[in-house]
Amino acid sequence: MASLWLTNLPADVTDDEITGWLEKYGFPRCDEIMRVPGDGSRPGAVITFADVEEEVLRRLQPRIDGVFVRNKTIHAQVAPPPRPEPH
Amino acid sequence: MGLFDRLFGRQPAAGGDPLLDKALDRTVEVVEPKLALARDWRRRLAPGVSAAIEIARAGAQCLQQVHDLSAANWSTDPLLRAAFANSDSVTQVLGRMRELQRYLGAPGAGNEAYAVLGMSVETRKVLGAALVGEQVRSEVERTQVNFGDHRIRIVAAGAEQMRQAAGVRIFNELLLGVTRELAKADERRKELNIERSMLQARLRMLEHNERALSEEFGGKGDDDADPLAERAEMQRRLDELNAAMAAYGGGTEGLDRQLEIVRDALLSARELVRIETRTLRVDAMNTVLEEAQSAGQTIGFVHVQAPRITRAFAAVRVQRADVPAGGLSIAAVERTL
Numbered sequence: 348m349a350s351l352w353l354t355n356l357p358a359d360v361t362d363d364e365i366t367g368w369l370e371k372y373g374f375p376r377c378d379e380i381m382r383v384p385g386d387g388s389r390p391g392a393v394i395t396f397a398d399v400e401e402e403v404l405r406r407l408q409p410r411i412d413g414v415f416v417r418n419k420t421i422h423a424q425v426a427p428p429p430r431p432e433p434h
Numbered sequence: 435m436g437l438f439d440r441l442f443g444r445q446p447a448a449g450g451d452p453l454l455d456k457a458l459d460r461t462v463e464v465v466e467p468k469l470a471l472a473r474d475w476r477r478r479l480a481p482g483v484s485a486a487i488e489i490a491r492a493g494a495q496c497l498q499q500v501h502d503l504s505a506a507n508w509s510t511d512p513l514l515r516a517a518f519a520n521s522d523s524v525t526q527v528l529g530r531m532r533e534l535q536r537y538l539g540a541p542g543a544g545n546e547a548y549a550v551l552g553m554s555v556e557t558r559k560v561l562g563a564a565l566v567g568e569q570v571r572s573e574v575e576r577t578q579v580n581f582g583d584h585r586i587r588i589v590a591a592g593a594e595q596m597r598q599a600a601g602v603r604i605f606n607e608l609l610l611g612v613t614r615e616l617a618k619a620d621e622r623r624k625e626l627n628i629e630r631s632m633l634q635a636r637l638r639m640l641e642h643n644e645r646a647l648s649e650e651f652g653g654k655g656d657d658d659a660d661p662l663a664e665r666a667e668m669q670r671r672l673d674e675l676n677a678a679m680a681a682y683g684g685g686t687e688g689l690d691r692q693l694e695i696v697r698d699a700l701l702s703a704r705e706l707v708r709i710e711t712r713t714l715r716v717d718a719m720n721t722v723l724e725e726a727q728s729a730g731q732t733i734g735f736v737h738v739q740a741p742r743i744t745r746a747f748a749a750v751r752v753q754r755a756d757v758p759a760g761g762l763s764i765a766a767v768e769r770t771l
Contacts (some may be wrong), residue, residue: 389605403613406620407613410467
């Protein structure tokens with residue numbers, strides 16, 4: 348499992364639009380989109396791919412990083428894997 | 435419906451060239467857009483992409499038998515009985531499927547949807563009672579099949595659209611496998627590059643030390659060490675690393691090598707990916723029976739075996755009325771508490 352961290356998204360962007368951009372740039376179908384609105388100035392989203400490894404996502408990430416959409420430059424980072432729950 | 439979608443229809447396209455071109459374009463778009471800069475890339479990639487199209491088309495056409503997926507049908511459909519513990523679990527699974535919910539919630543969606551139900555499938559050996567000759571014996575080894583992890587990712591308005599969408603999905607999964615191969619090659623190339631840099635630095639240090647020793651002691655250094663042999667060994671290792679890096683496509687040959695990796699990975703899918711219809715005769719406890727036995731019922735599903743997955747798939751038809759509304763089920767939470 349690997350996640351992609353997108354920031355500076357247009358405030359009114361829909362999940363379908365995000366999925367459409369990702370597929371256009373060759374990403375596989377994502378499994379979950381979790382919105383991170385923050386203070387509203389640079390809304391973000393964590394996109395989870397259940398069956399994709401981090402190395403694959405790192406190879407695809409430059410394709411979407413810096414893409415200009417609806418007057419916004421989207422930034423993309425491969426998110427580190429989630430930390431194990433403390434016992 | 436786009437040209438690309440029609441690739442995975444019932445019949446291979448007559449002539450085929452424009453459709454193959456479309457698949458080739460999609461391949462470089464997904465796998466590595468820079469490959470389109472390589473010389474004669476279409477002709478060189480075509481065998482691999484054609485093989486992938488055939489796998490996708492054959493796989494999609496395996497989804498012929500459509501099961502009505504509903505709690506009411508659980509007791510009458512042998513596959514549903516084997517795949518779900520009880521009729522309630524059918525409803526629970528339908529309530530969890532977001533793709534299905536999204537499809538049925540879209541404006542203009544009909545009252546039924548066709549979908550591909552994916553499930554994990556595993557067989558295990560268990561000890562149970564069995565009739566051997568005229569005697570009932572306990573602790574007889576039997577095989578049990580279990581289904582779980584139900585998922586619906588492909589939803590369409592009709593059976594043929596569903597099969598086309600399944601074909602596109604299989605093709606995309608094959609391309610994802612190729613991207614994995616390229617990512618692996620990238621990682622290996624990076625490791626080799628680091629190792630080579632370290633070796634080059636050590637070689638430089640060795641040369642520097644030799645010079646310093648010969649200047650200070652007139653060529654008499656440590657008698658135990660043989661600097662010439664050490665240097666020769668390092669040079670040999672360096673040559674090996676250079677050869678390994680060339681195999682992963684370094685420098686100007688990078689694109690050509692990547693093109694070969696993509697083509698070979700797609701061609702190898704013919705041996706590595708197996709999509710076939712499988713039938714089993716099972717009893718009510720999912721114990722696998724001999725085909726000749728009159729007890730139990732026959733279930734059929736599409737079995738997919740690939741390097742990273744082993745799953746069962748079935749084409750299903752879902753009625754809107756059978757899908758519970760998504761979101762939090764207060765009743766279920768109350769029961770849990």
